[in-house]
Amino acid sequence: MADPEIHEENITGVHTLWVDGPPPFRALLGFRVGWADEPLRRHGLTHLVEHLALSRIGSVPHFYNGGVGLNQAHLMAGGTGEQVGAFLETACAALADLPLERLDTEIGVLQAEDAPRRTSPHAQILADLFGFAGAGVAALPEYALTWVGPSEVTAWAASQFTAGNAVLALTGPPPPGLRLPLPPGPRRPLAMPPLGPGIPNRRSQRRRTSEEFAAVGAVGRRSAALVLAGDILRERLFRRLRTDLGLVYQVDADYSPLDADHAFLFAGTASESRHARRVSTDMLEALDALTRSGPEAEEIAQALARLLAWTEEPEELRRASVLWMRAGQALLGDPPSTVESLRAEYAAAGPDEVRAALAAALEQGL
Numbered sequence: 560m561a562d563p564e565i566h567e568e569n570i571t572g573v574h575t576l577w578v579d580g581p582p583p584f585r586a587l588l589g590f591r592v593g594w595a596d597e598p599l600r601r602h603g604l605t606h607l608v609e610h611l612a613l614s615r616i617g618s619v620p621h622f623y624n625g626g627v628g629l630n631q632a633h634l635m636a637g638g639t640g641e642q643v644g645a646f647l648e649t650a651c652a653a654l655a656d657l658p659l660e661r662l663d664t665e666i667g668v669l670q671a672e673d674a675p676r677r678t679s680p681h682a683q684i685l686a687d688l689f690g691f692a693g694a695g696v697a698a699l700p701e702y703a704l705t706w707v708g709p710s711e712v713t714a715w716a717a718s719q720f721t722a723g724n725a726v727l728a729l730t731g732p733p734p735p736g737l738r739l740p741l742p743p744g745p746r747r748p749l750a751m752p753p754l755g756p757g758i759p760n761r762r763s764q765r766r767r768t769s770e771e772f773a774a775v776g777a778v779g780r781r782s783a784a785l786v787l788a789g790d791i792l793r794e795r796l797f798r799r800l801r802t803d804l805g806l807v808y809q810v811d812a813d814y815s816p817l818d819a820d821h822a823f824l825f826a827g828t829a830s831e832s833r834h835a836r837r838v839s840t841d842m843l844e845a846l847d848a849l850t851r852s853g854p855e856a857e858e859i860a861q862a863l864a865r866l867l868a869w870t871e872e873p874e875e876l877r878r879a880s881v882l883w884m885r886a887g888q889a890l891l892g893d894p895p896s897t898v899e900s901l902r903a904e905y906a907a908a909g910p911d912e913v914r915a916a917l918a919a920a921l922e923q924g925l
Contacts, residue, residue, distance in 0.1 A: 562881055566732075568733065571740065572741065572743060574725070575727040575729065577730070577733060578731075579731060579732075580875060580882065583622075583638055585635070585879070586636050586730075587886060589726050590720055592605050592631070592719040595817075603700075604703045608715060608716045611658055612657070616653075623646055629823075630816070643734065644736075647737065659712075662712065670701075681776070682697040684825065685697050687776075690752075693817075717742055722743055723745050749817065749819060754778065771829065771831070772827055773827065773835065777923060779920025781821060783905045784912040784916035785822060789812050790865060791859070791913065793812035796842060807828045811826070811828065816891060856910065859908070
């Protein structure tokens with residue numbers, strides 16, 4: 560099945576990709592900046608800029624949202640072409656000229672939002688691996704919210720939310736006359752700080768109120784084999800802890816690029832305190848088994864079916880999925896993939912490659 564035609568344009572300095580997709584018309588405007596790019600004292604500035612920009616939108620009769628992650632920030636909207644075009648122009652104008660009259664209000668909103676994210680085991684493991692730098696700041700309070708003023712937040716927006724540091728993806732031709740009034744600036748490359756010294760043993764545990772989290776996190780080489788390892792580990796843990804024993808509700812897994820060569824792999828679950836020892840023991844046994852013997856061929860086939868299910872979607876949905884993939888690659892500076900090349904990359908990862916990728920990553924894991 561051939562890839563859809565992806566059109567590329569430059570709209571007022573912003574790299575823009577679009578396909579003919581199904582309605583509603585959707586837009587994703589991404590910036591290559593996230594928590595990992597913030598110095599400790601400035602942690603929270605990216606999130607604050609995103610909130611300030613969206614506050615300019617107000618109440619409109621269509622979907623819109625925004626978010627900040629490890630190394631990306633996004634603004635998104637769906638509706639008619641006219642509605643989405645107005646959203647993009649208003650949001651970009653707000654990024655270039657922040658509504659500073661809302662600074663104190665949005666700081667209050669963010670302080671209320673901050674605590675659940677930084678107490679997650681995902682964030683705690685990143686902090687253990689990297690200390691108080693780069694991805695490790697995800698586990699820390701957004702310190703910038705306690706001191707930042709108009710000049711600091713304006714300077715951050717001007718340096719990070721630039722046309723050159725953005726990628727726009729659209730599920731249709733750009734609305735006529737669309738302008739994205741962002742300041743000029745370069746693309747920010749991905750950069751991973753060195754792993755912290757004295758990483759604790761990966762069998763350490765953390766206690767959290769009435770729940771216990773059992774989690775594993777590791778830094779490994781970016782590869783299809785490591786993606787497969789994470790998916791197979793999640794499936795094994797779900798089958799054992801949820802289906803067989805009924806001790807957990809869900810098992811979370813994540814694979815996040817850290818730079819051009821490395822990624823963070825995470826798997827974790829929460830349980831009641833009385834089941835914590837059993838859950839953590841079973842998680843370690845699953846890890847040891849997968850790194851010792853590797854996955855079965857059938858497990859790899861099932862993981863491939865899950866990971867590549869989107870490539871079998873109806874054509875109009877698949878066009879949008881390919882678009883989001885290519886936009887993410889453009890934003891991170893990765894070479895573009897086709898569906899065929901993606902399938903080939905996964906197909907080359909057999910049981911030995913999956914086992915070795917996970918074992919190597921766990922040499923630097925918790």
